Amino acid sequence: MDLLEREAVLQDLAGHLQAAVTGPGGFALVRGEAGIGKSTVVHRLARSADPRVRVLVGACDLLATPRPLGPLMDFAPRLGRPVRTALTGALAGTCRSDEVFDHLLADLSGCPSLLVVEDIHWADEATMDLLRYLARRLPGVPALVVATYRDDEIGRTPHLTALLGTLARYPWVYRHDLAPLSRRAVARLAAGHTVDAEQLYRVSGGNPFLVAEILAAPTETIPATVREAVAGRLVGLSAPTRTVVDVLAVLGHRVSLPLLTGILPGAEKGLEEAVTCGIVRTEGQITEFRHELTRLAVLEAVPAARRLHVHRQVLAAMRSGATAADDLALLADHAEAARDPAAVLEYAPAAAARAAALGAHREAAAQYARALRYADGLPPDRRASLLEGHSRACLLSSQLDDGVASRRTAVRLRHGLGDRLREGEDLRWLSNWLWPAGQAVEARRIGRDAVRVLEGLPPSRELACAYLNLCQLACYGHAPVPVAASYAEKAIALGERFGDAGTVVQARFHAAAARVLGEGDDWEECERAVSDAIAQELPVDAAQSAVVMSWFTALRRDVARNSEAVSRAEAYCLDRELPTYLLCTHAWAGWGLLNQGSWPEAAGAAQKVLCHPGSPPVARAVALAVLALVRARRGRGQVWPLLEQAAGLVDSDCLLDTGLEWEARVEAAWLAGDHERVQAEARRGLAALEERDHPWLSGPLACWIRRAGGTPPPVPAAEPYALELAGDVAGAAERWDGLGCPYDAALARLSGGDAPALHQALAAFEVLGARPAVARTRALMRARGVRPVRRGPRAATRANPYGLTNRELDVLKLLNEGLSDAEIAARLYITPKTAGHHVGAVLNKLGVHTRHEAARKLHHSERR
Template identity: 30%
Template sequence: MPRLDTAIPLIGRDPELDTLRAALDRARAGHAGAVLLAGDAGVGKSRLLGELAGDADGVTVLSGRCLDVGEAGLPYLPFAEALGGQREAAERWPVLGRLLPGLTQPEPADQTVERLRLFDAAHALLVELAARGPVLLALEDLHWADASTRDLVLFLLSRLDTQRLLVVATYRTDDLHRRHPLRPLLAEVSRLPAVARIELAPLGAADTVAFVSALAEGALPDAIVRTVAERSEGNPFFCEELTAAVRRGANLPEGLAELLLARVERLSPEARRVARAVSGATQLVAHASLGTVCGLDEDTLETALREAVLHNVLVAAQDGYAFRHALLREAVYDDLLPGERVRLHAAFARLAAANGTAAALAHHSFRSHDLPTALAASVRAADQAVGMQAPGDALHHLEQALQLWEAVDEPERISGRDQLALLRSAAAMADTAGEADRAVTYARSAVTEADLRDDPELAADTRHQLAIALIPFDVHRGEVSKAVAEAWELVRDRPASVVRARVLALRARAWVWGVPDVDVDELRGHVRQAVADARAAGAPEVEADGMVTLAAFEDWQGNVELSTRLGLAAAERAAEIGAVRVELRALHNVTCNLLVIGDLPGAARMAARAWQRAERAGLGWSNVGVEARTSELFDLYVLGDWDTALARAEVPGAPRFARARVGSYSAPILAAQGRFAEVEDLAARLADQRDDARTGVLLGIALAEAAQWQGDAERAVAEIRTVIERLHALTRSSLADLRWAVVTGVSALADLAEEARRRGGDAGELVGQGEELAAAAEPVSSVQVRLEGRSPDTRVPTARLAAELNRLRGADDPAAWAVAVDEAAPLPYWQLIARWRWAAALLAHGERDAAAEQVRLVHDAATELGAEPLRSAVAELARRGRLTAAAAPADDVLTPRERSVLELVAGGLTNRQVGERLFISEKTASAHLSRVMAKLGAGSRAEAVSLAHQRGLLG
C-alpha cells in the first residue's frame, strides 16, 4: 500500500506552508488573523492544515469540521467540536451551553439578545484562551457550513484584533456554484484587513511526479510514475488512489467514480456493507450504531471495520468512523440503489429517534420517505435552532415542515402545532435572518390562515406582523396602511391587551405612510393609551416602542431637541429590557433629528452606532439594520467622505434585498467621481431590484447625473421621468427624493435650453417641460411638509430648484444661487454644486471677481474631494470666462488620498494591500490609482510613480 497523509513528506507546498506559519507567528506576537484556505476536493487542504497544526509548538489547536448534511445540519457543529475540550473555561459563559451540551444553560430570553450573547461568549472564550497562549482555530469544509456557522464565522473574523489567535478555514472551490450560500460570506470577509486567502492549486508537474514517486516507494517504473502523475492532474488524492490501483496490478481507471469505487470493491462483503452504511450518515458514526444499522454481530463488525480502515477507506476517530475523504463517501453514496438509500436512512432515523438530534431525525426520515416523522422532527429541529440562536436553520426546518403539511394526515396532531403558528414562526425567522421578501410571503399567508378563525385579536396580531414585514418595501406602503387599519378595526372596541397596544402604537406610526391629513393630537392620544395598555399588560417592549413614537411626535411638532432627549431615553430603556429592534428604531429617529438640525457628522455617527448595534445583535440585514446602514451612507455621501461610504456600501454577504438597497447608495458617489461605467454596471447588476423604490430612485438619479456630466442631457431627463413615475406610484413618496430627482431633471433641461439659445433656437418647449417637472415635486399634504420640509435633504434641492428654474427660463439669478449655497451649508458636496452654478451666474452678470472667488473655492474643494466631473466643469467655466485665478498650482494636482495611494504603490504594494493599509476597499484603491494615472497622463503604475517623482509629487 502507498503511504498516505502525514506518512510522507509534504511536497510542493512550501510557499503556502510558509505563509501559514508566518500568519501563526504574527498571531503569537498579538496580531490576530485569519486565512481562507481554498482549493478543489483532494488537493491537500486538510494535509496542509495538519502540517501547520502538527508543528505548532506551544499553540492550543482547536479543530472542527462541517459535515455534508444538506441544509439540515446541526447549527454551529464545527464550533461545538472545536470548543468541546474547553468546557472548564467555557463555564464562565452559560450561554455556551447552546453550543456545548452539558453546561448549565441560562433561562431563554429574547432570541436576538441570546444570539448576540452566544456570539459574544464564543468570542470572549477565544480571547481568554488566546490570553493564556497562542490559539489556532481550524475550521474545515466551510462549503458545508450551516447558516448559523457562517454567521458566527463572520462575527469572529470581523473582530480580529490583538488576540494571539489565528483562524484557518478550508473550503472547496469546485463546490461553489454561483448561488452557493458560502459565496457571500467569502466576499464579505475577504475585505477585512486581517483576512488573507490562499488558493491551493494542483501540484506542478515536477512536484506531482515527486509525490507519486514517494507514494510508490520505488515499486513502480518511471514511465508508470509519469503516467500516473499526468492522469492525476496534480491532485494529491487522485495520485494516492491511482498509485494504489497500479500497485495492485490494476489498469488505470477511466473515471473518478470508477477509481474511487475500485478501492471499496476490493473489500469483503461485510466491509463493503459497513462502508455503504457510513456513506449515509450525517456525521461520525459510533461503533455501536454501525452494528445496529448493518445488522452485524460484534466480531464481524470489528473485522469489517479493521479491514475498511486498513485499506484506507475509513478512518477511526475518537467518537466513531468516517470516510478518509469526502470524495470517497460521495462516490459510495451515489452508487447506492434507491431502495438501499431508503433502508439505510430509515435505520439511521431509528437511531436518531432514540438518541440523536431532531435535525438528523428530520433529515433521515425525509430521505427514507417517512413524512409524518419528518414533519414532527422538522418542527422540533426548528425549535432547537431557535434555542441555539440560528434563525437561518430554523427557517429551513420550518419551511420543510410547511412543505410536508399537506402530504401527511393529521399534521396538527403529528407536529403539535397548527399551520398558522408555523407560518408566523417562519415569518419571524425570515425577518431575523434578513430574508425580507420571504418574511412578507409567510406573513401574508398567516393573515389568510388567521382569517379562517373566529378570533379578532389573532387576526389583528397577524396583520400587525404583516405590516412590520412590509415596512422595508416602499412600494408596499399602501398595504402597510391597509393592514394597520384593518387591525385597528378588529380591536378598536375590545378591552386593553398586548395586541391592542401593539396595534395602537403601530397605527400612530403608520399614518405617515399613507394618510393625507390627520389629527396628530388624536394619534398622540392613541400612543399614550398604547403605552398605558402595555404597562398594564406587562409588555415592556410594546411600552418602549410607544415611547419611541411619542418622541417622534415631538419631532413632527418641531420640538427636535425634546424629541432627541426622549428618543435617547427610549433607546436606553429598550436596551435595558433587551428590546433590540425598539432600541434601533429609537436610534434611527435620533439620527433623523440630527439630520433635521443640520448636524450631519453627528447623524453619521449615530447611524454608525445603530448599525454596529444591529450587527452585534445579528440584525444587520433586518429592516432596522439596513435602515441604520443606509442612513449613514447618505450622510457620508453629502459630507464628502466618499471612501468610507463606498467601503460601507460593499456588502456582498447580505441577503438580496439588503445588498441592493445598501449597494445602491454607492451609485451617486460613483457618478460624482466620474466613474460612469461603474454606475452603468451597478445599475445592470441591480436591475432586478429596481422595483424597490429607494433602490430604483438612487440608481435612476445616479444614471441621470452621470448622463448629464457626460453631456447627454436628454438621457438624463428620460432617467428622471422614470424615477418620478416610480415615486408617484407610491402611496406617499419621499419629498426629499422627489425634489432631488426633479432638480436633477430641471437642471438637465436647463442645459438643453441654454444650448438651444446659444444656437439661436426657441427654448419654450423645454421651459414647459421643466415647469411640468417642477410641479411634480409639490407635497401631497401639510403633513408631508411638517414631516420632511425642515430637513436639509429637502430644503437644499428645493432652493436649487428655484435657481435652476430661473436658469431654465433664461434668467439665471445669482441671488437665487446664493440662497441655495446658504441652504446647502450642512451638505458640503451639494453646496459645491450650488457654488459652481452661482459662479456661472455671477460671471454672466459681469461680477468677475466674485465669480473667480467661487471658481477657485469649488475647484480646490472638488479636487480634494475627488469630484472629477465637477472639477472639470468648473475648470471649463474658468477657461471660458478667462478666470486665471481658478487654475490650481501644478504641484497640487493630486488629492491627499490620491497621494497616499500613490506613495504606497511606489512602495510596491498591490491595490489590495493599499486598500488594507488605508482601510478602503481594493476597488476604491484601484479607482484612486486610475484617477492618478489619468491626471499624470501615465499608461501604467510604474510610469505614474516615475512621473510623480519627476514632478515632485512624491517625497
C-alpha cells in the first residue's frame, strides 16, 4: 500500500536521524491507534537510512509473560560481543541489567545507529527501564531511538504512562502522531478497485489496516483478518465488559451514556475497561466504536435473540421521551431491527427527509428504501411520496438505476390517482435523469410528455422546471440555439413568477451554453450563472452547471478552460458529497487530459469512473472512449471491445450527444488503416446530426472523411476544422496549438503534406508516443520523398522520473539548455503560449519555482 499522508512524519524522522548520527542523539515517539501505520513508517525510515547508519530493530510482543528485554534480544546479533555477553548473563541471572545498559550505551557510542523499538505498550519492565536509561544519555551518543506505541492502550499500561512522564522532561524527545487517512487519501487507495470510496472511508474511519483489508477482500462484508483482529482484542475482556461491548454494538454507531445505562444498569465500570482497551472511545456523554467495521465485527458475534431483545428495549426507551431530530435515524434503525413495521414507517421517512435536508443523500436513500420495504399496505399517495423521495436521494448519491426505477413507479401511481401536477413533476424528474442513464431518446420523449401534462394545468413552478428540462436536453442534444433559447425564456418567466431561483439560474446557464456550443462566445454568462448558483447556495444547480462546463470545455478542446472548470467542479462536488456529478466530472477530466496530450493521466481519470460501481452510463461511456483512444494512439490492442462496450451503455443519440465516442470510433478505424470504415462511421454520424447544429460534432467527422481520402459534405465546422477543410492546414494547426491540443495540431499538419508540416507532425507524434501516427507520417514522408526521416526516441529518452507527460519531459530537457519559451516553442513546433503552459506544468510537478531549479532536478535524476 502507498505511504499516503505520512510523508511529513517520515521527513521529520529522517531529519532527526541525520541530526542524531552527527550528535547529539535523540529519541522519537511515534504513536497512533492499532493499524494506523506506525510500523510502515519506521520500517520505511529504516530502509531509507544512510548505509553508514547501523539499523537495529526490535519489538515487544503481546504475551502473557513478556520477554525480558525482548527488543534487545531481537537486535543483539548486530551488537558487539560485550553487549551480547552481558545480555546472556542478565537473562541467566549472573549479571545485573544495568551492566547490560552500560555496554549497550558504549556500543552505540562507537557507531552511528538507528534503534527502533516497536509496540512499547507491550514492553516488560526491564525494557521500560532500558528506554528510560537511554533517553537520559542519548545526547552523548550518535544514535536515534524510535519507539512506537498505541495511544489507545496507554490506560492499560501504567509502566508506559510512567515512561512517557519521564520522557516529557527531555527537549531531545520528539513526538509524532499518526492520524487516520483523509477521504481523499482513501479514495486514492481505492482507485482501481470496484469499491465505493465513500463507503470505504466510512466503515474504515481512514485506518490504513482496515482500508487495506477491505480492498484485499472487497466481496466480504467483514474481511476475515479484521474479524480475527477484533476477536483478538476482545478475548481478554472481562464478562461484564464484553456484555457492554456487545450492547454498544447493537445500539449503533454513537450511543449516549444515559441510554446505555438505561438498557444496562451499572455499565459504567465495564465501559471504562472497554475504553481503556481501545475498542471504544467516549466524548462527553457519547460513546462510539473507533471504527464502524469493528462494531460490525462485534455485532456479527452477538446472538440473534439477544440482538432482537436489545433493539426492542432501546426502541421502547427512546419512544418513552421526546424525540430529537438527531435521533430519527437511530429510531428507524432500531424499529426495523425490532421488527416493528409501524415504527419503521413512523421514523424512517422523517429520518430520510432530515438527511436529505442536510445533504446526506446516501443516508436519505437508505432510509427511504427502509420505509419502502414496509410500504405495500400504505395508501397510493403516501407510497408515491416515499418513492419520489427515494428517487431523488438515489439520483444524487449515484444510485441511478434504483432512482429511475422508483420514479417510474411513482409516475404510474400518480397517473392512477389522477394527480396531474405530481405526475407531470415525476415525468420531468424521470426525463432529467434518463439522459445520464444513456437513454437520450426516451428522455426527450418523456420530457415533452411532462410539458404536455403540465401545460394543461394552471401555470406553476413545476411547469417552469419542465421547460428548463427541455432547455437542458436541447442543449445536451446540440439542437439549434433558438430551440434552447425558447425553452429558457419560458422557464425564466415562470421561475421568476414563482420565486424559483434555481430554475432561473440554470435556464440562464443552459441558454448561454447552447450559444457557446454554436460557436458563440458567451462564456462570461455561463460563468456568471455558475457563480450565482454557488452564491445563492443552490448546490445541485451549481454542481450540474459546473459539470456541464467541464463537458463543454472538453468538447470545444479548450484545454485551459477545461482544467479550471474540472478543478472547480471536482472540489465543489466533493465538498457537497454529490458523487453522480463528481463521476461525470472525472469523465470530462479524462477527455480534457486526452486533448492536452497527458495520456497516462487521462487513462487514470477514466479508471476512476470505471472502478466506481455507481458511475452513470454516460460517464462510463466517455471513460471507455478515453481509454480506447489512449490505447489506439499508442498502438495497443483491445481498442474496439472498449468502444463497443461504450456503445452498448447508451443509445445512439446519447453516443452522439457526448461528442467523443462516435469520433473515437472513426479515429480508431483511421489509426488501424481502415479508411473504408472511417468513411462509413463518419457519414453515419453526420447523417444523425442533420437535425442538429453543432460545429464541434460535425466538424471533426468531416475532417476524418477528408483525411481518409473522401469528399465530406458541407457541414457546420468549428474554426480549426473549418480551416483544415478549406485547405489552410497551417492556420488549423496554429489554432490547435493555441488551444493546447498538440495531437490535433499534428493531425492537421499531417493532412497538409508539405515537408515542413510533416517534420513538425512527426516530432509531435514522437514526443507523445503516438506510434501508429508516427508510422503513418514516416510512410507518407517516404512516399513523397521527404528526407531525412527522424528516428524514434530511445527508451531512455522516454523515461519519466517525475510523473511528467512525454511533452513535459521534452520541455524539461529544453529548459536544461537554457531556452526561452519562444525558443522551446520553435524547437517543438508549438506556440510560445502553449510552451509557457508546459513550462508552468513542469515547474509545478517538480515542486520548484525557477527554471534553474528544474534543470538541477534533471541532473539529479540522470545521476541516479
